[in-house]
Amino acid sequence: MxxxxxxxxxxxxxxxxxxxxxxxxxxxxxxxxxxxxxxxxxxxxxxxxxxxxxxxxxxxxxxxxxxxxxxxxKKPTVGTDKSQLIAYVLGTETRHWEMDAYSHEAWSQVQKSALSMGKNVFALAKEDMSASQICERLLQHQVKGVIVNADDPEIPLELNKAGIPLVMIDTASPKLESVNQDNFNGAYQLTNHLVENGCKNIAWMGRHLELIQGQERLGGYLSALHIAGLKSNKTHIISSVPDKTKLESLKKLSKDSKAIDGLVIMWPQLIEEVVDYLSENKIHLELAVWWGGNPEIKDICKKKFKKQKVPAGVHWNVCDLAESAILKLDERIRNPEKPIGRTMVSMHLTTK
Amino acid sequence: MxxxxxxxxxxxxxxxxxxxxxxxxxxxxxxxxxxxxxxxxxxxxxxxxxxxxxxxxxxxxxxxxxxxxxxxxKKPTVGTDKSQLIAYVLGTETRHWEMDAYSHEAWSQVQKSALSMGKNVFALAKEDMSASQICERLLQHQVKGVIVNADDPEIPLELNKAGIPLVMIDTASPKLESVNQDNFNGAYQLTNHLVENGCKNIAWMGRHLELIQGQERLGGYLSALHIAGLKSNKTHIISSVPDKTKLESLKKLSKDSKAIDGLVIMWPQLIEEVVDYLSENKIHLELAVWWGGNPEIKDICKKKFKKQKVPAGVHWNVCDLAESAILKLDERIRNPEKPIGRTMVSMHLTTK
The missing domain is CATH 1.10.10.10 (Winged helix-like DNA-binding domain superfamily/Winged helix DNA-binding domain)
Incomplete structure (x- = not known):
């Protein structure tokens, strides 16, 4: 043998x-x-x-x-039931307790949802492991399914090969089972909000155009402009930020008062810098912001905006995202032949 | 009392x-x-x-x-179990056995999926009923949930008010639980296919820009153009077809050989007419077609394309769509507090 x-x-x-x-x-x-x-x-x-x-x-x-x-x-050890063990895999090179605010929030919501469904979940960060090493480790633990929060396409590929049911959070591939924020609709709502506020020349600032998320966010902006009867202008699309030269081009655009009157910011880490710059230079620009699912950034900015108006923005509930992911994974574990689908959780627009 | x-x-x-x-x-x-x-x-x-x-x-x-x-x-009567009764509501004014080929295919797949999950389903077409009359009828039957295939927003609104779990097929609202084709990605794939075939001036032909489906399809096209470094041109976007003047503008565009070299057709009912026109006038235009989930249109066109090359196109599996809808409805019945999400089934590109 x-x-x-x-x-x-x-x-x-x-x-x-x-x-x-x-x-x-x-x-x-x-x-x-x-x-x-x-x-x-x-x-x-x-x-x-x-x-x-x-x-x-x-x-x-x-x-x-x-x-x-x-x-x-770290891991709650009460009620551990191997038959219901699932994993939350982070594609980051940092260790899992060093997650950023968003990933941390997603993780704690995943834990909460998993617990409420009688599942046990542990977190595993990629760090310096290869995708196949991660897979091996998950097999050792006999996990019944995995939630993956990673841009790296190799992790889901390996999991698929090993026949481990998986659900991606915020994935870059339309061929994978996933739960995402509704990128297109979020960008559409932001752009439309500026249109409704009378903006005629709206710029877009974002990144990740090589990933589906970025493509959808750009698409939402372009579609909303076209439907409002407004022209899109190549120089008004500032992609691949953060990048100093790109930030410079925004500064140039915003100084020329005729160039743009509105700005959709799809990369929340830049909000502070942009707002500081605009207020220092007394430039008025209608802003619409992708707050994301990260409650921390929103709060930091709100504090900064005490004197200024807090810009309109869209966000999603990380809680919805996590709950959808756990439910979807449960369904996939029970029915591995289920057709692949991307599920988009709703984006909410708040104007104050 | x-x-x-x-x-x-x-x-x-x-x-x-x-x-x-x-x-x-x-x-x-x-x-x-x-x-x-x-x-x-x-x-x-x-x-x-x-x-x-x-x-x-x-x-x-x-x-x-x-x-x-x-x-x-009409209705299979074996295994009827009121506790598992669901309904398929069609927002059409025709009666439900007069559905078009796509709706009919969707309905028979819904029946199949429902049956395989031990559920009984009956169809109900809107005809001349009001949304509240439909709702009343569903309550009389004590349905446990409803799949709605309708653009009319009043039907889901009434169902929500009455607390009946629902899942939309191909809905026009991001705030409703739904299963859809991946409009954005389908349009992105079609446009990208033409780009990869060397097209530089790609026109778009579609409709429904007032609905989210149309906005997403337009967005996929615009996003793909931008990312390929190609300009979008307002006159190359022919919306609200079928409309004779719009068809005329396509004819004008396609006659001027410098104007466009590629065309994305998002409205499959027009394919035949366009192909006939192009071949009669010996105009070569690279085509990319939204076949949809309708196997009939695809087959009709394939027959017509015996002498011509069958254009590349995207389609989805109605079977995937129906199965996802039934699974989603089942989940919502079991957990009415589940967060709202739109689920997109994958689009498949076939180049021959």
Missing amino acids: PKIIRSKSLAEKTADKLRAQLEGNNVSLGDILCSERELALQYKVSRKTIRSSLSMLVQEGFVVSLDRKGYQV | PKIIRSKSLAEKTADKLRAQLEGNNVSLGDILCSERELALQYKVSRKTIRSSLSMLVQEGFVVSLDRKGYQV
């Missing part, structure tokens, strides 16, 4: 034992593990081995490393 | 009795009912009353009127 299973390393066996402990009821979220030295003694392995086992648990999101202070239990 | 239930009319009571018979196991799909005269005798009611009862069953899709030849059983 061919041998298809390799024997586990000592570090892997030790990680299994640690994991079993963590999944027991004597360990709570936030507990701090004993020191590496003590753990090595207890499990009768070397310091090097225990460190390697702990780093596996870190990768899996069971514990976090507290930077010289030890390891803290 | 306030009286909230009115007593049923004789015609309604008789319809109930007939319905109970139809739901029994002695009646098969395709059976022909006895004559009105015989039925009136059997149920001891007047001809007028039995006609009125039968017309209720026609409305509900249980039987169809065969125009002087009697009534035929």
Whole structure:
């Protein structure tokens, strides 16, 4: 008979034992593990081995490393049920507890939705792993399905090959099961809002034109302009920001008062810089902003806008996004033959 | 105690009795009912009353009127289970057995998907009913959910008010739960195909710019042009077809060999006419066609294209659309608080 299973390393066996402990009821979220030295003694392995086992648990999101202070239990261990285990895979090179505000919010909403459906979920960041290493790790855990938040197309490709059901969040491919913000409609609403406020020369600022999200956002703007009977102008489309020369071209455009009277900002990280520039130079420009699903940016900007008018903008509920993703994944696990579809959660326009 | 239930009319009571018979196991799909005269005798009611009862069953899709030849059983009666009853509502003024090829295909796929999930579904066309009359009828049947194929926004509005779970097929509103073809991506793929074939001046022909579908299709075209570095030209966008003057403008454009070298046709009913015109006048224009989900149009055109090259085009699977709609409705019935989302089924590009 061919041998298809390799024997586990000592570090892997030790990680299994640690994991079993963590999944027991004597360990709570936030507990701090004993020191590496003590753990090595207890499990009768070397310091090097225990460190390697702990780093596996870190990768899996069971514990976090507290930077010289030890390891803290991260994953809720109550009610762990392997048959309902799913994973949340982040395509970032940072570790999963170093997520940005949006990814963090998405992750905590995914946890909440998963829990309410009786599922257990753990987070796994790509860091320096290859897509196939991620896949291997997920198979080891016998996950029933995966939610992927990554632009990297290799991760879903590998998961598909391995037959693991998956749902992307905010994906760049129309051929993958996904849940997204409604890029087209968001951009359409923003542009239309400026049109309704009397703007005739509206510029667009955004990026990611190589990805479907960017294409849809540009399309929403161009479509709304055409339908309003307004011309589009190549020089009014400032893509691939943030990029200093591109920012310069906005400054040039906005200085020439005849050039543009409205601006759709599809890249929220730039809002502060743009608003500062406009107010310093006393340039009035009607703004419409893609707040995104990131509550933090919105709040930061609102604070900054105490004296200025807070611009109109669109946002979506991360909570809706996460809940849709979990429901979709559950459906796909139950019915792997289900046709592929992208689901767009609604964008909401707020004008104050 | 306030009286909230009115007593049923004789015609309604008789319809109930007939319905109970139809739901029994002695009646098969395709059976022909006895004559009105015989039925009136059997149920001891007047001809007028039995006609009125039968017309209720026609409305509900249980039987169809065969125009002087009697009534035929339309609805599969096996396994009828009121607790799983859903409806397919068509916003057309024609009756539901007079659907066009696409609606008919969608309906038969909805039936198939529903059946495979143990649900019973009946069709109901708007005809001359008001939205609230439709809603009343659905409530009478105690449907658990409704799939709506209609541009009329009043039908979903009324259903929402009545708290009946619903999923739209191909809806015009981003605020409604729906399953759609991926309009943006379809248009993007078609335009991009022409770009990749060397076209530099691509025209767009479509309609429905007042609805989100049209806006998205226009957006896909404009976005693809911009990203390819090509200019869009207002006179190359021929909307609100079919309209003779608009067709004339295409003819004018295509005669001037420098004006356009490619054409995206987003309104499949026009394909034949356009192709005939081009071939009669020996005008070469690269075409890219929105075949839609309608297998009939595609086949008709393919037959016509025996001597000419069949143009590249995109289509979606009506089967995917129907299955997604049924799954989505099932999910919404189980979880009415589920966030609203539009689901886009994939568009497939075929170049021969």
